[in-house]
Structure formats: C-alpha cells, structure tokens
Amino acid sequence: MRSEAVNVHFVGAGPGDAELITVKGARLLREAEVVVFAGSLVDRELVRVHAPHAEVHDSAGMTLEETTRVLAQAVSDGKRVVRLHTGDPSVYGAIQEQMAELDRLGICYDVVPGVTSAFAAAAALRQELTLPEVSQTVVITRMEGRTPVPERERLSQIAALGATLVIYLSVSMIERVVEELLQGAYSADTPAAVVARASWPDELVLEGTLSDISEKAAGAGIGKQAVILVGEVLRARREGMKARSLLYDKGFSHGFRDGIIT
Template identity: 70%
Template sequence: MTDQPNKVYFVGAGPGDAELITVKGARLLRECNVVVYAGSLVDWELVRHYAPAARAYDSAGMDLVQTTEILVQAIADGEKVVRLHTGDPSIYGAIQEQMEELDKAGVPYEVVPGVTSAFAAAATLKQELTLPEVSQTVIITRIAGRTPVPDREKLSEVARIGATMVIYLSVSMVETVVKELLAGAYTLATPVAVVARASWPDELVISGTLSDIADKVKEAGIKKQALILVGDVLAARREGMTAKSQLYDPNFTHGSRKGIVT
C-alpha cells in the first residue's frame, strides 16, 4: 500500500537530535516538495539534511491563517507537503486547530508520530519513569501561564497523586511549580531533574530536590526549552530499586516462559 501523495503529513521531528526522527518521517521529508516547519524548535539542519530540495517555510512568525494558506495551496498545486513539528505533534503541538482548518478546506492529512522530549529526557537521565512499587503512572502536564489550564488540572491538584510527573513549558515559573508540587503529595526531599534541550548538542541536566531545584535552575540561567521531571523514581539510580519487575524473575511464569519450579 502506497501513501497518497496529495495530502498533508503532520510529522513529529523528534526532540532535537536529527537521528531521532522516525524512518517514515525522514522518508516523507525526503519526498516532499514543501515543508512548513516550527523553526523556533525544529533544528534547521534536520530540514536541510532530509529535505534539501523542498521549499521550506519557517512557521515561527506565522499565524494559523498563513500556515493554512501555504498547506492548502501546495496541495492544490499537486505537491507533497510536510508540516513538521517538534517532538510528537500530539503533545502541545497545536495541530488540532490546523487539522480543523484543513477539514474545512477539504484537504486530507495524516499524522506521523515522533519521539517527544519527555522520553528523550528520560533517556538522557538513563531513568525508567515507571518502577515497581514506586510509580506506575506518568503524568504529562504544564503549569498555567499565558495558556490557562482547567481548574481540575491545576498542578497542585494533579500533584496529589504523587506519580512520576513530566512538566512541560513551565521552567520559567519553576518557583511556582515547586510551590504547587509541595501542595500535593511531594515533599522537599522529592527528587527532581530539569533537562534543557533534551538530545541537542548543548543539552543541560540539573538535578536536585524540590528544596533546591529552583535556585539551581535560576543559577544555570535556564528559562525555556526545558522539562521538569519529578518523582521518587528519580532516586533509584542513587539509592537502588526497592523492587524488581516480575517480567524477568526466574520464578515467574508468563506466556513466553515457564518459571523455575523449586
């Protein structure tokens, strides 16, 4: 089955490292005639490498009307089009409103997932985000800023769960983040890591606890393009694991292996 050429492909570029784009995403870039990319977050070198012959439009200074016009016109001209977003377009990607406009224009589209920065940050930390008897839930969220969040999703509310949390788009308000987290299930001793520009050559990691992370972030001058990871799982590399997964326990039987009988 071949892809229909006359549709818009929303492609996740990955977190920064050009090699972290998917095979399908890279292929679509190589084949496209037009690429509209989020230049404030997507590395131009990625566009240049995979789509050197395409007409490239940086959407950083554009509004929804302008990007839609480019996409619709390119499809009308019979061209192959990629709308390139950072990370995975389903996470804070603002693609729903773009797809709505394409629906109005009768333009077909497809979404190609990518590696979101939360998982690039976890890879940098060499940290599993779900650990037995520690946390089996990962919450991806943000603090309210210029973009509001529903009252039921205030950081202090979701912090009551005490799960592993990955906080996007909030490092510039890190002191408020700490205050909100402490209003939930976390304590001053809860481990925290801030990963700035995950997977980029200038990636920076700041580790600490809720008692000192705000000062460390301020001292490092981190103001944007950073994730805040919070939770007891982050203590595992320092303190060891409290429990191991049953998946590889020699005494555990599952569909692919019979456990040792003692």
C-alpha cells in the same frame, strides 16, 4: 488505514537530535516538495539534510491562517507536503486547529508520531519513569501561564497523585511549580530534575530535590526549552530499586515463557 490519498503529513521531528526522527518521518521529509516547519524548536539542519530541495517555510512567525494558506496552495499545486513539528505533534503541538482547517477545506492528512522531549529527558537521566512499587503512572502536564489550564488540572491537584510528573513549558515559572507541588503528595526532599534542550548538543541536565531545583535552574540560566521531572523514581539510580519488575523474573511465567523456580 485511510483509503483516501493523503495530501499533508504532520510529522514529529523528535526532541532535537536529527537522528531521533522516525524512519517514516525522515522518508516523508525526503519525499516532500513543500515543508512547513516549526523553526523556533526544530533544528533547521534537519530540514536541510532531509529535504534539501524542498520549498521551506518557517512557521515561527506565521499565523494559523498563513500556514493553512501555504499548505492548501501546495496541495492545490499537486505537491507533496510535510508539516514538521517538534517532538511528537500530539503533545502541545497545536495541531488540532490546523487539522480542523484542513478538514474544513476537504484536505486529507495523516499524523506521524515522534519522540517527545519527556522521553529524551528520561534517556538523558538514564531513568525509567515507571518502577514497581514506586510509580506506575506518568503525568505529562504544564503550569498555567498565558495559556490557562482547567482548575481540576492545577499542579496542586495533580500533585495529590504522587505519580511521576513531566512538566512542560514551565521552567520559567519553576518557583511557582515547586510551590504548587508541595501542596500535594511531594515533599521538599522529593527528587526533581531539569533537562534543558534534551538530545541537542548543548543538552544540560540538573538533578536535585524540590528544595533546591529552582535555585539550580536559575543558576544555570535555564529559562526555556526544558522539562521538569519530579518523582520518587528519580532515586533509583542513586539509592537502588525497591523492587524488580516481574517481567524477567525466572519464577514468573507468561505467554512467552514458563516460570522456572530453582
């Protein structure tokens, strides 16, 4: 735990549904006197409900230097500050450079995690992302676009694992995504899904395979704010599970339960 007084709280707002912010995040938002929020992705209603009296800045049109000035000025004025990000700040949140600026200025901060859209999408699908004898690995990744990715992390390389994939920031390039994945351990009949605006009132869920998911996404007009999920775990709800977890098996003992075999 930090011993210094925290001046700025980076808070994950969750994937969209205002009730999916954490209890701690909601409390800090209520206590905030200045809020800088990612208005292109965070619902303004969440800020209005939880911080009705705060001075609010929408960072959608701001640069790093501008957001830093607002945060630094608020701290200088002795105000409680929240920097509100969509989902969880640690996943494509662009907070590292913001924290580096606060470090440079000697401003103390902390980070409050949130629910990222990967898990909101899994909830929308009513799907566990890890299943015994199917996949025990979940990879969160993205297709390269204006932001490059390291060569070793190209989708075609990651696809060699055959793990459950959750692909962010790539639905506008979904045809290229499919091409890359088919170079790895996946085939045209590998299950795939697209969840747009997960947990929002207008959430849209599309299910298919790598052979048709790009066509379905295009037909639905999905071009942003969506995640792509790929992997054999997505068969479970339709075709049943290959194996059950041992966690609740009556013959499996662990530190909290003795195995009973009947």
